[in-house]
Amino acid sequence: MARSRTAGALFALLISAAFTAQAELPANYAITLQTDTFPPFNMGPNSKSFARGDDVQGIDADTVRDIFRRAGIAYNLTLRGPWNRLYEQTRQQSAHGLFSVARTPQNAGLFKWVGPLAHHDSVLLAPAGKGLKFDSLAQAQGYQIGGHANGSVSLYLESQGITTSNSLNDAENLRKLLTGRIDLWAVADPVWRYYAQQQGVDESQLQVVLSYRSEPMYLALSPDTPEEVVSRLQNALDEVIAEGYAGCSKTPDLCYLIQNRSKTLAGSR
Incomplete structure (x- = not known):
């Protein structure tokens, strides 16, 4: 009987501790989640550049919604631009989150991180006729290289001492490339393929000059985000990753963009 009482007391203590951990967050705590158009990871319906809630589509958007649900943390989600403004809001304002963000030596200390959500390849593109x-x-x-302000592709090039001429969005860079205002476009693959399709540009008109980096992407949280929030979200993402290809069931042809998440996760610990 004494052993039974001891076990019961221990169980009650564990339940109480778990409840206390969940109760650490303030009442009505919610995170303002934002992202910019970055297809197929984040995008609006019918190529719109603004969307809210469930209208925000894409592999990363689906994964982020899933982990917030599993973690029991409230949020509101908006897709808008420009990325540069969203980046600064997340860095400077409490209870904000931004995805899909590359974690680099330059920004590692600016945010708290949950990831990886997926990955992309960084490439340099030129008009096919340039050879x-x-x-x-x-x-x-x-060369005159067009990039995306505060985007991971441009930030990496700058860290390597290569200057980029940054636009507020990649759609503008495609137009600049085709009209000769830039020589090369630094962009993520497969992101550039979506912009080409959107603007009626055949992929054969563009040539990959160099594929130079595979970049994992993360959810970046305001630097004062409680550790309880970070831990619960990361644990939820660990569950998603362990389940395999959850997060791309709507687009199985794009599952290769999340296939290395478990390796990246293991390597970051």
Whole structure:
């Protein structure tokens, strides 16, 4: 009987501790989640550049909704631009989150992180008629390169000493490339394919000059985000990753974009 009472007391203590951990967050705590158009990871319906709630589509958007549900943390979600403004809001304002963000040496200390959500490849594109083909980034020096302000592709190039001329969105960079205002477009693959389709540009008109980096993407949270929130969200994402291809069931042809999440996760710990 004493052993039974001890076990019962221990169970009650564990339940109480779990309840206390869940109760650490303030009443009505919610995170303002934002992202910009970055297809197929985040996008609005019918190529719209603004969307709210369940209208925000894409692999990362689906995963983020799932982990917030599993973690029991309230949120409101908006897709809008420009990315540069969303980035600064998340860095400076409490209870904000931004996805899909690359974690780099330059920004690692600016946010708290949950991930990886997916990955993309960074490429340099040129008009196919230019006949360019590089073996290394060093060969890109001296070319006018279009990038996305505060986007991971541009930030990496800048960290390598390569200057980019940044636009507020990648759709503008595609137009600049085709009209000769830039020589190269630094962009994520497969993101560029969606913009080409949107603007009626055949992929054969563009050539990958160099594929130079595979980049995992994360949910970035305001630096003062409670550790309880970060822990619950990361644990929820760990569950999703362990289940395999959850997060791309709507688009099985894009599952390759999340296939290495478990390796990236293991390597970051």
